[in-house]
Amino acid sequence: MAETIKTIADIAKLAGVSKSTVSRALNDNPLINEETRERIKAIAQEHQFEVHQGARCLSLNRSNTIALIIPIAHKPEEHLITDPFFVELLRGIMYGISGLEYDLLIVQPRKHNPQEIQRYIGSKRADGLIILGCHWYIKQISALNEQQNFPMIVWGGSPGQNICSVDCDNVTGGRLAVGHLLKLGRKRIAFIGGTPDESEVIARYQGYIKELQNAGFEIDPKLVAYGDYTSRTGYEQMQKLLQHVPDIDGVFACSDLMAIGVMEALREQGRQVPRDVSVVGFDDIPLAEYCSPPLTTVRQNIAKAGEVLVRNLVQYLTDGIITRTILPVELVVRKSSAVEA
Incomplete structure (x- = not known):
């Protein structure tokens, strides 16, 4: 078995290239030609080298984490996290994020306390935010976006022109x-x-x-x-x-x-x-x-809405595209409205 090497510098020495070239090749950067990329990847595979994701995130100034903001109410029965609607929405968000290179961090600030959201932006513990119950923070969200242009998406009507949103019709x-x-x-x-x-x-x-x-x-x-x-x-x-x-x-x-x-x-x-x-x-x-x-x-389609929230935020993180998605609705007729013939 080939000896395991520990650093990008080790691979660079074996390949006869710079450390930056190795880093770009292992991350499929198109600036490195295909032949060089494949040669460097082959050396890395032969020596059982894997990129340390924590170090990579630090070098890219990213956390690979999305924070889900679910406000806490004063009364337990008013908590969004106990509402079946938001439980279903959370299921869609978790499904949407599975398979992506992101972790999900659930944050529960108290209503009308935007400083707790600010804390997560300032700490860089998340690359972007999904905000539920945004009407409690609508002025503060707009202000935070204007001041810092931090990537975020909200469920419900958009509180600003430069903020992504998902809602139903x-x-x-x-x-x-x-x-x-x-x-x-x-x-x-x-x-x-x-x-x-x-x-x-x-x-x-x-x-x-x-x-x-x-x-x-x-x-x-x-x-x-x-x-x-x-x-x-x-x-x-x-x-x-x-x-x-x-x-x-x-x-x-x-x-x-x-x-x-x-x-x-x-x-x-x-x-x-x-x-x-x-x-x-x-x-x-x-x-x-x-x-x-x-x-x-x-x-x-509540679960679908959760998936779209993730997809559109990741698209914004990747390409900077601001989206406002309106999902269709339909009437489902059951016995509470009409006696069966």
Whole structure:
């Protein structure tokens, strides 16, 4: 067996070239002609030499790590990491990063504390950031990007012209949900949104408004309520709406978890779903198909979104290309909206 050599300098001596030539050849740099590259690689293989990735990252000023920012809320039930939607998104991110020469670092700063994000940028522990829940940091993210131009991508509406983003077609999603309820003959359709200043919620509400206006309905503010995407707030907001607008016959909730809370509140008030009130959610988390009754919802391909977040960030790291991807949605009809014939 050939003696194992330890450094690039050893290979350079055997090949009769400089250390920089060896380094470039082992990293397939096109500046080194193919014959020289293959000769140097053959020497390295013969002597069982492998590039030390830690040293290589230091020399390139890279960490080969992507940081995933998942904010921590004050209340445990509001944590993104416990939301089935974000669990599915995380699965897509992990699948997307597998096979790439990157590690995934999960960072959980507290809401409204951008200094914790700044710390990871300043420490150079990550080459780029994937930011979930970006509406909590939207001003700070824009400022950080302008000051340092650090590679990042956000889930949801883009907070700046020079920041990559991935989102679903929220306006179309709102229109599909409300259009479906209108076709069922529903006339008093409530909207229960997440955080009211969040871009996704605003867009879904725009779809709600457009579809109602196209059908000749006026927008009734008493039919609109907001929560935080949890089943608890879906339950609470539905209770409040029923007190003030007891003739509600349709509900579009901005998340499946909220829609599940809505259905529980309706049951407690003696309303049958879907005979008395039809309910439509948003996301199509795995639980939606198995709740009672199974939930009609606007499906976005959550796992695919995670893969696209990784792909587009890596593309930015490689080529500097800024992308804003809008993923399509579709309506999935189940028993929560219409009684089977």
